[in-house]
Amino acid sequence: MRRWNGWGKENFEYNLEDSAFDYIAEKVGKGNVLNDVELEDVVKKVPESRLLKHNLILTDAKERITHSTGQSFADWVMFKGGGYDQFTDGVSYPENEDEVKQIIKFAKENKVSLIPYGGGTSVTGHLSPEKSKTANLTVDMSRMNRMLSINKENFTAVFEAGIKGPDLEAALRAEGFTLGHYPQSFEYASLGGWVAARSAGHFSMGYGRIERLLQACKIETPEGSYKILEFPASAAGPDIKELILGSEGRLGIITKCTVRIIPLPKKEIFKGAFFKDEKNAKKAVKEISQNGISLTMMRLSYEKETANMLALNGESLSLTLLNKYLKFRGFSINKSMLLYGIVGDKSTTKSVLKRADRVIKKYGGIIVGETPGKHWHKKRFDLPYLRNTLWDKGYGIDTLETAIPWDMVDMTISDVEKSITNSFETIGEKVSIFTHLSHIYKTGSSVYTSYIFELGKSHKETLDKWLKVKEAVSEAIVKNKGTISHQHGVGKDHLPFLEAEKGSLGIKTIENILKTFDPDGIMNPGKLVK
Numbered sequence: 001m002r003r004w005n006g007w008g009k010e011n012f013e014y015n016l017e018d019s020a021f022d023y024i025a026e027k028v029g030k031g032n033v034l035n036d037v038e039l040e041d042v043v044k045k046v047p048e049s050r051l052l053k054h055n056l057i058l059t060d061a062k063e064r065i066t067h068s069t070g071q072s073f074a075d076w077v078m079f080k081g082g083g084y085d086q087f088t089d090g091v092s093y094p095e096n097e098d099e100v101k102q103i104i105k106f107a108k109e110n111k112v113s114l115i116p117y118g119g120g121t122s123v124t125g126h127l128s129p130e131k132s133k134t135a136n137l138t139v140d141m142s143r144m145n146r147m148l149s150i151n152k153e154n155f156t157a158v159f160e161a162g163i164k165g166p167d168l169e170a171a172l173r174a175e176g177f178t179l180g181h182y183p184q185s186f187e188y189a190s191l192g193g194w195v196a197a198r199s200a201g202h203f204s205m206g207y208g209r210i211e212r213l214l215q216a217c218k219i220e221t222p223e224g225s226y227k228i229l230e231f232p233a234s235a236a237g238p239d240i241k242e243l244i245l246g247s248e249g250r251l252g253i254i255t256k257c258t259v260r261i262i263p264l265p266k267k268e269i270f271k272g273a274f275f276k277d278e279k280n281a282k283k284a285v286k287e288i289s290q291n292g293i294s295l296t297m298m299r300l301s302y303e304k305e306t307a308n309m310l311a312l313n314g315e316s317l318s319l320t321l322l323n324k325y326l327k328f329r330g331f332s333i334n335k336s337m338l339l340y341g342i343v344g345d346k347s348t349t350k351s352v353l354k355r356a357d358r359v360i361k362k363y364g365g366i367i368v369g370e371t372p373g374k375h376w377h378k379k380r381f382d383l384p385y386l387r388n389t390l391w392d393k394g395y396g397i398d399t400l401e402t403a404i405p406w407d408m409v410d411m412t413i414s415d416v417e418k419s420i421t422n423s424f425e426t427i428g429e430k431v432s433i434f435t436h437l438s439h440i441y442k443t444g445s446s447v448y449t450s451y452i453f454e455l456g457k458s459h460k461e462t463l464d465k466w467l468k469v470k471e472a473v474s475e476a477i478v479k480n481k482g483t484i485s486h487q488h489g490v491g492k493d494h495l496p497f498l499e500a501e502k503g504s505l506g507i508k509t510i511e512n513i514l515k516t517f518d519p520d521g522i523m524n525p526g527k528l529v530k
């Protein structure tokens with residue numbers, strides 16, 4: 001069963017060894033374990049629903065609680081501490097397009113706001129109901145979860161939008177195909193959510209982000225159904241599909257998507273390399289990308305992240321041996337780890353890896369074989385469970401991300417990290433910050449920074465700490481002209497910073513488009529733009 005107040009399934013734990021906790025305590029302090037609320041305590045706080053009765057709407061308290069948040073840090077504080085701003089008034093689980101239309105009709109007639117809900121994995125406040133005089137209704141798409149067709153000649157497949165990552169891949173794999181879209185939230189995130197929040201999977205260098213994988217879709221809006229037709233490409237004016245991508249539930253409810261698929265690759269190889277310093281490591285990944293060496297993934301952990309990963313992974317025999325080997329080769333504690341991989345046929349993977357290895361060696365990298373890469377691949381969806389483990393010991397962890405041209409990468413990392421450090425220094429606390437580059441592009445890279453800190457003495461104090469960091473980092477990103485989101489979307493949390501990126505005319509354009517599809521503003525108000 002899925003945790004109601006944390007990440008993932010209840011019967012899975014991300015266990016850390018004592019040495020890992022000692023490491024964290026040394027970096028940030030001993031942790032503040034909070035008294036979290038029980039589900040039954042929250043149930044008592046849920047007010048009566050303001051919705052009229054309808055056969056497609058559930059109003060029981062547990063449904064409403066579990067659909068009133070996503071997975072942002074603010075959401076975590078809400079479900080851990082019970083300080084909900086607002087509960088959704090009801091939840092609907094449509095099973096087909098006709099039911100989606102009935103819900104939209106009901107919402108229009110009764111001035112109800114609709115919040116489309118895919119897998120509930122949003123980390124930017126996309127799913128919180130607005131405090132409003134009128135009722136909110138969350139539309140959970142999880143029962144629209146079928147593969148409708150597959151066209152092996154065209155390399156396309158049609159899915160209902162509520163299908164989750166594992167079910168989608170299983171359906172395709174059974175037919176010898178794959179989509180290759182793996183955000184770290186893969187276990188729970190849905191196809192509709194990927195499209196609506198413009199997600200990027202860790203194989204984006206090879207398969208592309210969701211915008212490259214989406215061929216067509218259908219959306220039910222307050223102004224009626226709208227269908228993007230299937231073309232491999234089109235020069236027929238502006239692409240309306242681009243408006244649905246990243247629409248964050250504000251245009252309507254995406255019901256079906258046609259995605260571009262490829263036959264299952266014959267080979268998958270993931271390798272690891274270490275660099276003595278992050279400057280040379282960065283040069284290597286940039287050169288690999290700019291020379292068109294078509295790897296499927298690269299993840300370059302800067303020095304602090306490498307140290308963290310090695311420390312949190314404990315003293316396993318293979319790690320101890322690896323460390324001994326690197327020491328023997330003259331590597332100090334400060335080293336950067338590159339994970340890189342390719343999927344494809346035998347001869348291509350071999351030749352691409354050969355070219356990549358050459359660049360890595362040119363910049364002083366030491367290739368350590370497949371062990372770290374295999375470990376990463378096996379455990380890649382486990383890491384989010386660390387959030388549960390750390391919270392229970394009195395620590396918070398959150399991530400921040402942007403994408404930026406190459407000539408601004410160093411400055412942005414430095415400013416982002418400084419802004420986090422300063423936020424904690426002003427309250428006399430320590431913080432552990434670590435960064436990696438992934439989603440490497442020819443013209444720049446995404447920058448992904450994580451930080452671990454002691455929870456506050458209360459849930460409220462914890463939220464205040466986090467809000468300060470979020471604001472300071474968002475300002476640092478905007479100042480360096482990075483995007484306010486490379487992959488997590490805008491939601492509520494990034495909304496105040498969107499105008500810096502789009503300009504006032506851009507925001508007006510988005511607002512006008514929303515009005516065209518949703519004149520009464522009932523679709524997910526308060527997200528993306530005001």
Ligand SMILES: Cc1cc2nc3c(=O)[nH]c(=O)nc-3n(C[C@H](O)[C@H](O)[C@H](O)COP(=O)(O)OP(=O)(O)OC[C@H]3O[C@@H](n4cnc5c(N)ncnc54)[C@H](O)[C@@H]3O)c2cc1C
Nearest residue numbers: 118119120121122183184185190192193199200248249254
């Ligand atoms: C641990 C963790 C790891 C993550 N890793 C990544 C990552 O690697 N890459 C990445 O890109 N993101 C990542 N995310 C963020 C998140 O998973 C993505 O934004 C994802 O695309 C959201 O999908 P979802 O189905 O959960 O959507 P939800 O969270 O349910 O909704 C997100 C937004 O999409 C809208 N929406 C959902 N379904 C529909 C629909 N059918 N029609 C219209 N609107 C809809 C919602 O209204 C909301 O505005 C991560 C999140 C977590 C918690």
